[in-house]
Amino acid sequence: MSSLVQGLVDALSIGSTYALVALGVALIFGIMRLINFAYGEYFMVAAYAMLAFDQVSLALSFLFVIAAVVAFSLLTERVAFRPLRNADPSTLMITSFAVSYLVQKVAIVATLGEARTVQIPESWLTPLQFGGISIGKLEIIITVAALAMMGGLNLLLTRTALGIQMRAAAQDFRMARLLGVAADRVIMSAFAIAGFLAAIGGFLYVAKLGSFTPAIGLPILLAGIVSTVIGGLGSLKGAVIGGYLLGAIQVLLQIILPSDLVAFRDALVFILVIVLLLFKPTGLFGSYVQRV
Amino acid sequence: MMLETERLCVNYGRIVGISDVSIRVQTGTIVALVGANGAGKSTFMSAVAGLLAPKSGAIRFDGEDVGALSPERRARKGMSLVPEDRGILTDLTVGENLQLARSSGRSDPARPFDEALARFPILKEFWARPAGALSGGQQQMLAIGRALVARPKLLLLDEPSLGLAPVIVDELFAAITDLRDAGSTIVLVEQFARRAIQISNYAYVMKNHCVVAEGPPAKFADEQVLNKAYLGGEADE
Numbered sequence: 078m079s080s081l082v083q084g085l086v087d088a089l090s091i092g093s094t095y096a097l098v099a100l101g102v103a104l105i106f107g108i109m110r111l112i113n114f115a116y117g118e119y120f121m122v123a124a125y126a127m128l129a130f131d132q133v134s135l136a137l138s139f140l141f142v143i144a145a146v147v148a149f150s151l152l153t154e155r156v157a158f159r160p161l162r163n164a165d166p167s168t169l170m171i172t173s174f175a176v177s178y179l180v181q182k183v184a185i186v187a188t189l190g191e192a193r194t195v196q197i198p199e200s201w202l203t204p205l206q207f208g209g210i211s212i213g214k215l216e217i218i219i220t221v222a223a224l225a226m227m228g229g230l231n232l233l234l235t236r237t238a239l240g241i242q243m244r245a246a247a248q249d250f251r252m253a254r255l256l257g258v259a260a261d262r263v264i265m266s267a268f269a270i271a272g273f274l275a276a277i278g279g280f281l282y283v284a285k286l287g288s289f290t291p292a293i294g295l296p297i298l299l300a301g302i303v304s305t306v307i308g309g310l311g312s313l314k315g316a317v318i319g320g321y322l323l324g325a326i327q328v329l330l331q332i333i334l335p336s337d338l339v340a341f342r343d344a345l346v347f348i349l350v351i352v353l354l355l356f357k358p359t360g361l362f363g364s365y366v367q368r369v
Numbered sequence: 370m371m372l373e374t375e376r377l378c379v380n381y382g383r384i385v386g387i388s389d390v391s392i393r394v395q396t397g398t399i400v401a402l403v404g405a406n407g408a409g410k411s412t413f414m415s416a417v418a419g420l421l422a423p424k425s426g427a428i429r430f431d432g433e434d435v436g437a438l439s440p441e442r443r444a445r446k447g448m449s450l451v452p453e454d455r456g457i458l459t460d461l462t463v464g465e466n467l468q469l470a471r472s473s474g475r476s477d478p479a480r481p482f483d484e485a486l487a488r489f490p491i492l493k494e495f496w497a498r499p500a501g502a503l504s505g506g507q508q509q510m511l512a513i514g515r516a517l518v519a520r521p522k523l524l525l526l527d528e529p530s531l532g533l534a535p536v537i538v539d540e541l542f543a544a545i546t547d548l549r550d551a552g553s554t555i556v557l558v559e560q561f562a563r564r565a566i567q568i569s570n571y572a573y574v575m576k577n578h579c580v581v582a583e584g585p586p587a588k589f590a591d592e593q594v595l596n597k598a599y600l601g602g603e604a605d606e
């Protein structure tokens with residue numbers, strides 16, 4: 078019973094992290110048709126930004142991480158992607174690879190590739206007790222924070238003028254502009270929000286890991302991309318559901334696989350994804366087909 | 370003069386879209402732009418609205434050279450294009466489509482939707498529905514209603530009658546005439562050439578990327594003139 082509940086909480090917290098990454102990826106893809114392979118590096122920036130005020134002030138650290146990652150996100154848009162705004166999706170994607178590679182190499186040179194650790198409050202790590210069942214507090218914090226952000230994003234997208242503009246731009250950028258929507262503004266907003274999601278997601282992810290290297294972004298990016306593909310590229314709802322589904326599958330396999338097969342967990346996950354795509358090439362909620 | 374283009378040339382890569390198109394639109398008039406399929410009408414409209422960059426030539430809007438401005442800047446200055454495909458945002462509701470038109474910053478801050486809803490009451494009824502659930506004719510009403518929310522100085526309509534039932538087309542032409550009489554300036558691209566010319570103050574006929582005839586409606590009253598301009602092209606209606 079206890080391990081079942083813990084497994085559920087694990088799946089929810091891992092799924093929450095994936096859902097946040099997937100949302101960031103999907104948001105940028107929706108508006109720019111860019112599959113941003115540099116998005117993992119937004120998490121890396123979050124991780125290193127946590128070092129600045131480590132053991133000084135948690136609140137300050139949190140705010141600094143948000144500022145740093147949002148700034149970094151906007152910088153990649155301005156420097157790398159804006160000049161290519163009218164390029165085709167594959168050019169944009171390759172550019173994002175280049176950004177990812179460059180930033181990672183810089184981090185490796187700067188840190189010699191060594192791991193860094195962050196200190197997080199003891200109280201975050203003490204499990205909560207519910208009648209004999211203990212549940213990790215950090216997992217709950219991650220889940221609640223992710224759900225809160227999804228709720229917030231949903232409100233923003235449906236209730237505000239900017240949100241309506243962003244959804245319009247995601248569907249038909251040309252028409253949005255004809256109606257007076259400023260292209261720069263919606264794109265920068267999408268990058269700012271994606272940066273915000275990566276900041277919070279990264280902060281909590283690193284808090285859970287405790288230590289990290291410059292390679293921290295890769296698994297997270299992979300999970301985000303796989304989640305968006307499962308849910309259907311271009312669908313925000315799909316990205317969230319894909320994230321939770323991926324988290325659930327991973328945790329489930331972790332529990333049910335015999336111990337000598339656990340090493341093949343991720344391989345199995347990818348096989349499942351491939352099978353899904355064979356039956357539903359656009360993902361669960363996707364409708365995106367490459368424009369010709 | 371609301372709009373004036375001077376020897377406007379637009380290419381798609383190496384394919385010619387329009388060549389040397391010079392058109393003048395007086396404030397408060399309807400200018401009809403007709404011609405066979407592929408003549409270059411939509412290309413002209415897209416270039417005026419800023420979707421296509423001209424290869425050469427000038428676009429003056431309300432006395433200002435707008436040739437280098439982005440589509441959104443032109444929208445903010447008072448241009449509204451209803452494109453051939455209507456550009457309905459089907460993932461958004463009818464209401465959100467209308468709200469979106471406030472992005473131009475030109476809508477009436479107090480009662481932005483009054484005119485659109487008065488003209489097309491159906492939009493009020495379907496306010497909360499996904500726009501993708503509207504019929505073709507209803508979508509056309511939404512497209513034009515949405516353009517009106519932005520209170521444009523110049524309304525560019527690219528084949529508004531496309532795919533509409535004859536009765537609806539009658540209503541549409543009445544509405545367009547109405548708008549002009551209320552002071553709007555309109556460029557009207559149409560397949561129903563004769564009808565478009567009838568309600569216009571001035572008309573241009575395009576063929577093979579160029580303007581081949583122009584004049585007031587009276588000039589085209591004689592069947593022969595229009596047919597000759599089309600040069601045996603498709604008859605209208």
Ligand SMILES: Nc1ncnc2c1ncn2[C@@H]1O[C@H](COP(=O)(O)OP(=O)(O)OP(=O)(O)O)[C@@H](O)[C@H]1O
Nearest residue numbers: 381384385386404405406407408409410411412413
């Ligand atoms: N996207 C494009 N790529 C290449 N050529 C194009 C493109 N769009 C239009 N053209 C060419 O430009 C010319 C003008 O086309 P345009 O769409 O402006 O005609 P039109 O008068 O609007 O026709 P229709 O009545 O069919 O709407 C045509 O010869 C067409 O082949």
Ligand SMILES: [Mg+2]
Nearest residue numbers: 410411412453
């Ligand atoms: Mg056309």
